[in-house]
Amino acid sequence: MTTADVSVRVAWSQDAAGIAAVQLRSWQQRYDEVAPGALAELGTDDALRVASWEQYLTRPPEARYRALVALERVRIVGFALTGPATDPDADPATDGELAEFTVEPGRTRQGHGSRLLQAAVDTLAADGFTRVVSWIDSTDDAARAFLESAGWAPDGASRELSDESGAGSVKQVRLHTAIG
Template sequence: MTTADVSVRVAWAQDAAAIAAVQRRAWEQRYDALLPDLLTERGLDADTHAEAWQATLARPPEARHRALVALERATVVGFVLTGPATDPDADPAVEGAIGELTVHPERVREGHGSRLLQAAVDTLVADGFTRVTTWVDSTDDETRAFLAGAGWEPDGASRELADETGAGTVKQVRLHASIGDPPL
């Protein structure tokens, strides 16, 4: 059997360790100083992180929650999470969300992010959503520019995430895009 050089597919439970490794590597780069404390506080070593992903992939909260993986041959190089929007001002019947879109830092600018984003939007449209949102770190100009280039815009919402001690915080802004047609 031959496989395409690059592709996107629904994540399988067997992808858990690879997804966890991509996520940890991206987090190391993105949150460098905050990450060790955050992982230590939560007791999230590599094995525990992979086990958490395995449980999530094996039993998603509902059918409209999906994880998709970007592959280069058979290697997971990125992932995206989709599902109904959960923000207090969202209508989860028509508004979907991208919970996280992550590409391994050594594999960015190779088209994996674009393929994941398109597959996520296609999945959300197939699930009947007409609008999609995502939260982006306020200092992540690269991701914001990537999403803006794909037609996403800020909607004015912001939030601040803090660890349990309050010592580390991450400020985020929400972006949105219209997808699909509204229901009749």
């Protein structure tokens, strides 16, 4: 019997290229039609995108901002960003945020998301947060069902994000859960 070599760990600066690649593929799938300007915001220069991730990973805004990566052997197949919630109605001392939660297209439904979500929640709890929020696209039924199956629920907040070009927008809803 063989078992898959899969894990989740804190991201290192050397993971920048892998994270950037997963983000690009995911955003291409999510936003190509609805918000083409969102892809432009990622930039066309791979080196610049990787450098931006290297900077974030080596110098996050504060100690409670974390990046986690889901691995299949040594290949990054997903990532999550955690930190204090930044919404105006949030208490940054107790409210954490799952700011980005991405599993590479084609690698979903293989357990990577579950492991990554559990590690993100554990990290937020270790940082003293007791509630976590996450913004998801209102049309992303799979992400919503995944989070709701893990005990998350909508809290009534919504927002609309427009890309820089003004050509597209994405409506999002906020989900939350208690942790700790």
